[in-house]
Each structure stands twice: as C-alpha cells, then as structure tokens.
Amino acid sequence: MSEEQTVRNPRGLLISLCAVMMMSVMNGTMFNIAVPDIAKTYQLMPSEVSWVMTGYIMVYAVGALTYGKLADYYPYRTLITFGLTVFAVGSLFGFFSQNYAMVLMARVIQALGGAMIPALVFLAPIRYFPNERGKVLGIVSSVMAFASGIGPIAGGFIAGFLDWRYLFLTSALIIVTLPFLRKNLPQEEAKKGYIDYVGAGLIGGFISTLLLAITLGVTWLFAVSTLFFALNLWRMKAIDEPFIPPHLFKDVKYTATIVTSFLGVVCLFGMMFMLPIMFRDAYQMDTMTIGLILFPGAVSAALMGQKGGNLVDSKGNTFVLYLALTLLITGFTVLSTLVGAHPYVLSAAIIISYMSFPLVQASSADILANLLHKNETGVGMGVFNLLNFVSGALSGAVIGKALDLYDPFQPINVLGFNGNTAIYSNVFLVFAVIIAVGLIQFRLNYNKTRKPAAQEEPASL
Structure with missing residues (x-):
C-alpha cells in the first residue's frame, strides 16, 4: 500500500494544510504593520522594537530546520500537535501581555511552535501525495505567497480598528485547524534513530548569531557566527x-x-520588504492603500500556484524552475524601468514577479524531493526552509542599509525615471542580475553527472 492511500481524506488534509499555512504566514506579515504601534505603546526606539521581528525570525529559522530533522523520526501528528499548541499558548500570552518583555516572550513562544508549520507543510505533499506532489506543492506555495500579500492588509485593518494586541488573538485561532489535521493525518509509529543535539545547538548558535549580526549590524557577532560555523x-x-x-x-x-x-527567495522577499517602503516614501501612501496596490500581485500568486503545480507534474520540475527564473528576470527588469510611473501601472507590473513566487517554491521543493533519500527528506527539506527564512532577514537588512546610505537621482537603467525612485529602480535591476546568476549556475551545475544513488546513501542506513 502506498503512503498516499494511508490518508483517509486527502482533500481534507490538503485544505487543513493550506489553512494552517495561511494563518502562519499571515502571523508574520501582520506584525510588520504593528511594529510602529508597539513602539508607541511602550515608548521604544526602532532598534528596541525591531526585536519583535528579529527574535521571531531567529527562533523560527532554527526551529524550521529542527522540526524537519525530527520529522524523519517522529509522527507528524505528534509534532503538529505540539507545535500548534505551543503557538496558540504564545499567542494568548501575547494578547494578555502587560509590558514589552512579555510581548517579546510571546513572540519567541509563537516561533517555537510555529516553526513546525513550514517544515511539515512542505514535507506532507512528499509523503502523502506522491502522485500529485507537484500540484500540491504548487497549491501550498501559492497559499504562502497569497498570505504574504494580504497579511499587511489584515494587520492594518485589525490594528487600526481594534488594537495591535488583537493580532495575537487572531493568531491564536490557528488552533482550530488541529482537530482537522489530526483527523486526516495517518497514525504512524516513531522510528528509532540518533539525533545529534550538540550539532543542533551549534547550528542554532551559528544561525542565531548570523541573523543578529545581519539585522543589528554588529561586527563582532560575525566573528562569533564564524566560530559556530567552524x-x-x-x-x-x-x-x-x-x-x-x-x-x-x-x-x-x-x-x-x-x-x-x-537567490530567488532573497530577491522575492526583498521585493516584498521594499515595496511598502517605496510606496510610503516615494508615493506618500497610507498602509491600507499600499495593501490594495499590492493585492493584485498576491491574487496572481494564488492563482498561479495550482497551475504551476500542474506544470511541475506534466512538464517537469526543472522546466518550471527555468520558467519561474525567466519570469523573475523579466518582472524585475520591468519594475526597474517603470518605478516612478503611476501606482496602478506598478500594481500591474508587480504581478509578473509575484506570480513567480509559488513557481520557484514548488519546483525547487519537487526537485529536492526527487534527490533526497527517503530517510533524509526531513533534514534535507529543513535546510531548504532554513535558507528561506535566512534569505528574508538577509534581504531586509541589506536593502534597509542600501536605502539609508544610497540616494541617487538618476537610475542605472537608462529607461528608468529620474528622481526619488531611482534607488528602487537600481535595486530591482540588481535583483534581475542576481536571478540571472542563479539561473546560469543552476544550468551549469544541475546538468553535471551525478553519482549513483547507492554511493550517496549514508553507511548507517
């Protein structure tokens, strides 16, 4: 009997996975909007309030890798029950917080539980939907991209009409997905295996100090991070x-x-980080208007996800990855040219890049699933998820520094608009170049001869 047949209700499981992924991603993007309100409530400096996001991303990134490793040995039902319960507890703790220290603690608790979600949501299609893996990965990726787009809108609405603390209460609702996930996930037994907790601690130290060094700009932390890496x-x-x-x-x-x-996710997250700043500073838009301008892009990502997943199954994962990278190069080049034009024009241009998000995620995940040994799928995909979150922190920090230090009047793109949007035009052009480098290196390295599978499996297996 195949693993897919052990799922009682595949459709119900997929809906549950999408629901939990949607709420998890929205939890992160909603709090981006609330950071100024939290700073005002507790009279904090920008460097102090930034820990609301920095602490969350730091724990979330390490946790995504850890849960991926644990998934190689422990049943998904056990891990998802633990993760969602901890996440809900952290959310309720945050809603009733009385000071900034409690808010930070709540975010850390949220991350400890929430890091389970991307790890297992990207692994579930590999384990339970082998015959429709590409399609399911496409749907999951589209939900992730769509939630990234509507999160700021939802966060602005809730924080504006109620209070930023209600963002925690909204996040706690994720617990309602647990009964459906437990009902649709098959009963599995734990596997025997050795887990290197010392190694996990060293990796956690490396990632934590690296993210802190990037986001805070503290030089000596790079040295500490290098030591952990060694x-x-x-x-x-x-x-x-x-x-x-x-x-x-x-x-x-x-x-x-x-x-x-x-490289693809660095540029995509960088775009999502930079666009609200650009529309606020260069176009003087408020949060709600910015959300509406970005909404068509989020919808396009949601619509493209399922189509892209079907393409993965029918045309092949490498074909879809090449298509996604080509669309990204085109989209970023178009944005580099049109930044400074009417916001509605940009809203339409953003669609090209946004729709590539689920294509990159679905095709990359499917390629990795084919390459990994079945006993190392969890840790292999865990590295994939880890790098996704590191890319978000890296792109945000680098772009933030670039916007602070660099203010050209004329863009590098000769077709671009002069003025206060020139810096954004240059960043988009750099994104296009980065994606082109990624495409070239993939084409050169992926076509190299691979060792036989028997030589790749670890001796312990």
Whole structure:
C-alpha cells in the first residue's frame, strides 16, 4: 500500500494544510504593520522594537530546520500537535501581555511552535501525495505567497480598528485547524534513530548569531557566527550521524537547487520588504492603500500556484524552475524601468514577479524531493526552509542599509525615471542580475553527472 492511500481524506488534509499555512504566514506579515504601534505603546526606539521581528525570525529559522530533522523520526501528528499548541499558548500570552518583555516572550513562544508549520507543510505533499506532489506543492506555495500579500492588509485593518494586541488573538485561532489535521493525518509509529543535539545547538548558535549580526549590524557577532560555523564543520566530520549529513552538500544537484532557490527567495522577499517602503516614501501612501496596490500581485500568486503545480507534474520540475527564473528576470527588469510611473501601472507590473513566487517554491521543493533519500527528506527539506527564512532577514537588512546610505537621482537603467525612485529602480535591476546568476549556475551545475544513488546513501542506513 502506498503512503498516499494511508490518508483517509486527502482533500481534507490538503485544505487543513493550506489553512494552517495561511494563518502562519499571515502571523508574520501582520506584525510588520504593528511594529510602529508597539513602539508607541511602550515608548521604544526602532532598534528596541525591531526585536519583535528579529527574535521571531531567529527562533523560527532554527526551529524550521529542527522540526524537519525530527520529522524523519517522529509522527507528524505528534509534532503538529505540539507545535500548534505551543503557538496558540504564545499567542494568548501575547494578547494578555502587560509590558514589552512579555510581548517579546510571546513572540519567541509563537516561533517555537510555529516553526513546525513550514517544515511539515512542505514535507506532507512528499509523503502523502506522491502522485500529485507537484500540484500540491504548487497549491501550498501559492497559499504562502497569497498570505504574504494580504497579511499587511489584515494587520492594518485589525490594528487600526481594534488594537495591535488583537493580532495575537487572531493568531491564536490557528488552533482550530488541529482537530482537522489530526483527523486526516495517518497514525504512524516513531522510528528509532540518533539525533545529534550538540550539532543542533551549534547550528542554532551559528544561525542565531548570523541573523543578529545581519539585522543589528554588529561586527563582532560575525566573528562569533564564524566560530559556530567552524565548530559545526568539525562536528559534522567528528561523528557518524551529525545533525546535517555532510554528504547532502556533496550532491551537486542538491547544492545547485538550494543555491538557486535561495537567490530567488532573497530577491522575492526583498521585493516584498521594499515595496511598502517605496510606496510610503516615494508615493506618500497610507498602509491600507499600499495593501490594495499590492493585492493584485498576491491574487496572481494564488492563482498561479495550482497551475504551476500542474506544470511541475506534466512538464517537469526543472522546466518550471527555468520558467519561474525567466519570469523573475523579466518582472524585475520591468519594475526597474517603470518605478516612478503611476501606482496602478506598478500594481500591474508587480504581478509578473509575484506570480513567480509559488513557481520557484514548488519546483525547487519537487526537485529536492526527487534527490533526497527517503530517510533524509526531513533534514534535507529543513535546510531548504532554513535558507528561506535566512534569505528574508538577509534581504531586509541589506536593502534597509542600501536605502539609508544610497540616494541617487538618476537610475542605472537608462529607461528608468529620474528622481526619488531611482534607488528602487537600481535595486530591482540588481535583483534581475542576481536571478540571472542563479539561473546560469543552476544550468551549469544541475546538468553535471551525478553519482549513483547507492554511493550517496549514508553507511548507517
């Protein structure tokens, strides 16, 4: 009997996965809007209130990798029950918070539980929908992209008409998906296996200090992060079963896919981070208007997701990845040219890049699923999710610094508009170049001869 047949209600499971993913992503993007309100409530400096997002992303990134590893050994029902319960507890704690320290603690608790969601949502299609994996990954990715777009709108509405604390209460509603997930997930037994918790701690230290160094701009933290990285490399060679098997990165196809996906998501998250700033500063728009301008892009991502998933199944995952990267290069080049035009024109132009989001995610995840050994799917996809969240922090920090320090009047793109939008035109042009580099490196490395599968499996298996 195939794993797909063990799911009682595949449609119900898919709906439940999409619902939990939707609420999880919205939780992150809604709080972006609430940061100024939180700062005003507790009279905080920008560097202090930034921990609302920095602390969440830091714990979330490490947790996504950890849950991916645990998924190789523990039943999904157990992990998802633990994760959603912890997330809901953190949300309620935040709603009743009395000071800023309690708010930060609530966000950390949220991240400890919520990090389970992307790890398992991207693994479930691989395990339970093998015959429609591309389609399901496309749907999940489209939900992720759509939630990223409407999150700021929902956050602005809730914080504006009620209070920012109600964002926590809204997030707590995610617990209603748990009974449906438990009902539709099959009963599984835990597997025996060794988990390198020391290695996990070293990886956590590396990622945490790296994200802190990037977001806070503290130089000495880069040195600490480098030390953790060196210790992790030593640990990976010193024991037989390290937390992340080093042979994963010896597979040229796996590494090429991870790098290409990382570059694509860096630019996509960078676009999502920069667009609200651009419309606020260069077009003097309020939060609600910005959300409405971005809404068509979010809808296009949702509509493209299922179509892209079907293309993965029918045309192949590499075909869809090449298509997505080509669309991204085109979309960013168009935006570089049109920044400074009427907002409605930009709203239409944004669609090209937004619709590529689920295509990049679905095709990359499907490629990785084909490359990974079945006993390492969790940790292999965990690295994929980890890099997604690191890319968000990296792009936001770098773009923020660029906007602070660089203010040209004339863009590099000779077809672009002069004036206060020139910096945004240049950033979009850089995005197009980054995507082109990713496409070239993928084409060169993915077509290299791969070692036989028998040589790739770890000896312990």
